[in-house]
Amino acid sequence: ALRAEVDTDTCAVVMELIQGESGIWPATPAYAEAVAARCRETGALLIIDEIQTGMGRTGRMFVFEHYGIHPDIVTLAKGLAGGVPAGACLATEEAATGFQPGDHGTTFGGGPLACAAALAVLDEYEASDLVAGAAAKGAFLKERLLACAERTGAIAEVRGLGLMVGIQLKQPVASAVKTACLERGYLVYAVGDSILRLLPPLILTEDEILRFCADLEKILQEVAGA
Incomplete structure (x- = not known):
């Protein structure tokens, strides 16, 4: 089924390695690696949704670290700014070349309050382990x-x-x-x-x-x- 759904016409695969809202269902390591391998094979970007699993929630900074796979893009939010609304999109250098200045706009992106809160949170993560x-x-x-x-x-x-x-x-x-x-x-x-x-x-x-x-x-x- 995976090979049928993901081919050379596929732009990206978005994956939540632990499905949270449906009752905490972790993907098996074999399935996660199969998805990552298929993305490498076809050239599709692998995007990991870390909005709920990221920021140390699972005992690693990112849940994909438990699986030993390497995504092209990671999405973050929730715990990132300690209660202040904030989100982030992280990308490898190669994946980031798909965005040029002006390609994507956001009304409140890069707000100083959210950025300051996120930086303070990251400092606290390091200080308190x-x-x-x-x-x-x-x-x-x-x-x-x-x-x-x-x-x-x-x-x-x-x-x-x-x-x-x-x-x-x-x-x-x-x-x-x-x-x-x-x-x-x-x-x-x-x-x-x-x-x-x-x-x-x-x-x-x-x-x-x-x-x-x-x-x-x-x-x-x-x-x-x-």
């Missing part, structure tokens, strides 16, 4: 969630990378769990009727992880009869 912290905290969160799964029997799968985590429930109670979490002060997303999506901030602490997992276990016992 937030990316390595996200990797360590993500591993700890997954460990505690798996322990919760074993004790409750209510969780079918824990997936994702770093602090981008999907919890597949065995019963269609995601909405009820989300509501119960919100009542306890946790922002948890429900996807469909059986998936929970966790996207905690990179400044999350281990104590907060322990408290959340303890509360989640109680919620699952209440809602799912675990």
Whole structure:
């Protein structure tokens, strides 16, 4: 199917290596490499959407680093400016030659406030080693969630990378769990009727992880009869 869809007439392939909105579904390394190889073979640009996965969310600055592939273009936003609306498009030198001055205009592009905020965020990332912290905290969160799964029997799968985590429930109670979490002060997303999506901030602490997992276990016992 990939060979049929991507040929020498294909300009570019846009890929989200972890599909976030649908419930945290990481691409397999084999599929990611197959897409990258097909782009090299046909001359198509490989564009990786890092708007949700980038800026250390997965324990690497960019999620494509987990896969060992090299995109031509990367899109960034969300965490880039710490809450100030900002986006960026990064490109290799070769891919960037496709743009000439005046080819693309933007009313608010390059605004001094957004740029200053993004630079401050990047300084904080380096000073606080937030990316390595996200990797360590993500591993700890997954460990505690798996322990919760074993004790409750209510969780079918824990997936994702770093602090981008999907919890597949065995019963269609995601909405009820989300509501119960919100009542306890946790922002948890429900996807469909059986998936929970966790996207905690990179400044999350281990104590907060322990408290959340303890509360989640109680919620699952209440809602799912675990």
